[in-house]
Amino acid sequence: MKTIFVQFKCKPGKAYQVADELVQTVEQISEVYSTSGQYDLIAKFYLDDNRDIGHFVTERLQVMDGVADTFTLVAFKPFL
Template identity: 60%
Template sequence: MQTIFVMVKCALGEAYSVADAAVQNVEKVSEVYSISGQYDLLMKCYLDDDQDIGHFVNEQIQRLPNVKDTFTMITFKAFS
């Protein structure tokens, strides 16, 4: 299992609808947070080890209605 974080910039006034669409329609999205700064949302996603990150972001996140831009962070190790 690999964990990625995707920051999402939304169309003005659409952050809540994008967050709802991601939670309801994208199985691999585990959590969505509203954030401040250049991006509106932070999505935590758990992907299978053999799943292509680029294809997932392109086909599942960037194609959600009202998504304008994304920035993906790939994780290596979780410390607890």
């Protein structure tokens, strides 16, 4: 399993709609938070090892209605 975090910059007034759509339609999502700063949301996803991160982000997340921009971080090791 690969873990990625994606920050979302949403079109004005669309952050809650994007968050709801992520939770309802993207099975790889673990959690999503509203945030302050340059981005409106941050979401954690778990992808199968054979899943291409670039295709997942560009073809599944960036095309969602209300998404203006994304920033993707790949996580390496969790510290518990």
